Amino acid sequence: MSKVIVFDHPLIQHKLSVMREKDTSVKEFRELVSEVATLMCYEATRDLPLEETEIETPVAKAKVKRIAGKKLAIVPILRAGLGMVDGMLTMIPSAKVGHIGLYRDPDTLMPVKYYCKMPKDVAERDIIIVDPMLATGGSASAAITFMKEYGCRHIKLMCIIGAPEGAKKIQEAHPDVDIYIAAMDERLNSHGYIVPGLGDAGDRIFGTK
Numbered sequence: 632m633s634k635v636i637v638f639d640h641p642l643i644q645h646k647l648s649v650m651r652e653k654d655t656s657v658k659e660f661r662e663l664v665s666e667v668a669t670l671m672c673y674e675a676t677r678d679l680p681l682e683e684t685e686i687e688t689p690v691a692k693a694k695v696k697r698i699a700g701k702k703l704a705i706v707p708i709l710r711a712g713l714g715m716v717d718g719m720l721t722m723i724p725s726a727k728v729g730h731i732g733l734y735r736d737p738d739t740l741m742p743v744k745y746y747c748k749m750p751k752d753v754a755e756r757d758i759i760i761v762d763p764m765l766a767t768g769g770s771a772s773a774a775i776t777f778m779k780e781y782g783c784r785h786i787k788l789m790c791i792i793g794a795p796e797g798a799k800k801i802q803e804a805h806p807d808v809d810i811y812i813a814a815m816d817e818r819l820n821s822h823g824y825i826v827p828g829l830g831d832a833g834d835r836i837f838g839t840k
């Protein structure tokens with residue numbers, strides 16, 4: 632069974648609370664998504680392997696630790712996942728970025744794929760799929776399946792807000808994929824929106840409402 636890791640860091644919680652407010656501007660919302668992604672990335676990469684290497688400081692030789700050349704790819708689910716990419720790259724600037732375009736059919740709530748572009752060597756990389764919202768879990772589950780079809784074996788899912796329904800769906804369909812979130816909200820409403828949530832993340836990032 633995969634783990635659900637909720638980041639309760641005060642900075643993340645404070646920023647998320649401002650994001651939730653309906654009067655937060657598009658500019659501020661976009662900045663906060665990026666900042667929360669940076670902070671979450673810091674926590675979610677805690678298990679990156681280190682290797683020892685010898686260097687010379689101005690004073691003496693020293694054995695120090697560096698990240699052991701682990702290859703990573705960040706995969707945002709378009710559109711809203713795009714808002715998290717820059718924040719992630721602030722922490723891991725050498726990561727490659729693959730894109731999956733999915734939208735949720737408003738009637739069936741099923742994900743519809745419309746775009747995909749991956750780095751050539753994506754199967755050799757550890758994958759972090761990013762999307763601010765995990766609602767029914769349909770989009771994230773489809774994205775994970777898609778990455779597995781590409782041959783990816785080490786996949787993490789990073790969302791900002793999750794619903795219990797979405798987390799359950801991922802855990803059942805993909806027990807090998809850990810879920811990192813900043814908050815687990817109460818439930819979904821009849822339109823598949825997270826309650827209390829923050830509304831439509833894509834619209835709030837791009838100002839399309």
Ligand code: PRP
Nearest residue numbers: 709710711734735766767768769770833
């Ligand atoms: C939102 C969100 C997720 C999806 C979550 O995207 O960014 O991708 O809904 O819902 P689910 O867990 O029920 O699949 P949306 O389909 O609104 O597209 P957008 O990012 O282009 O606005």
Ligand code: URA
Nearest residue numbers: 766824825830831832
């Ligand atoms: N997608 C969003 O953007 N918000 C929700 O609450 C659910 C799905």
